[in-house]
Amino acid sequence: MYCKCGCLIDADKAFDEMPVKDVVNTAALITSYSQNNHPKEALELLPKMLVLGLKHNEFTFACLLKATGSAASVGIGEQIHALSVKYSCNLNVFVGSSLLDMYARFGKMDEPCFVFDWLDSKNEISWNALIAGYARKEEGEKALKMLTVLRFMPMGEEYPNGKASSL
Known part of the structure; x- marks a missing residue:
């Protein structure tokens, strides 16, 4: 509830007081x-998760990568x-789309192409x-060029030569 209202201090306090x-x-x-422009605080929760032995999932990684894209260094994202x-x-x-966005925000366009090429499936995102x-x-x-390929290609089909870098 605190999170939806943007009351991050209260949300953090409630989180710290949770028994489980x-x-x-x-x-x-x-x-x-991450959504309230506090990427540092979002990223500080990763070590806490590791210490608590919490298993990460796709949603967690996507959220962390969004925060990383707003942070100052690509190193944390890597x-x-x-x-x-x-x-x-x-x-x-x-997760792949979040990786694409994070690397692109830092201007490292070889990495997004690599990630894109390896995604299990590609969607509009x-x-x-x-x-x-x-x-x-x-x-x-x-x-x-990519927009043109996307526009005329039925979803689910692979793009020319199978590699984003070939476009």
């Missing part, structure tokens, strides 16, 4: 911090990416994240 913490209430707090690989969550389309990354990097020609 789980992946759901931790992910809710991470999401709240560590979370490695952790998502360890937990076999990196090929999930939501993953395509949009990659296209937006190119646009942010002022590579409008590549963004338009």
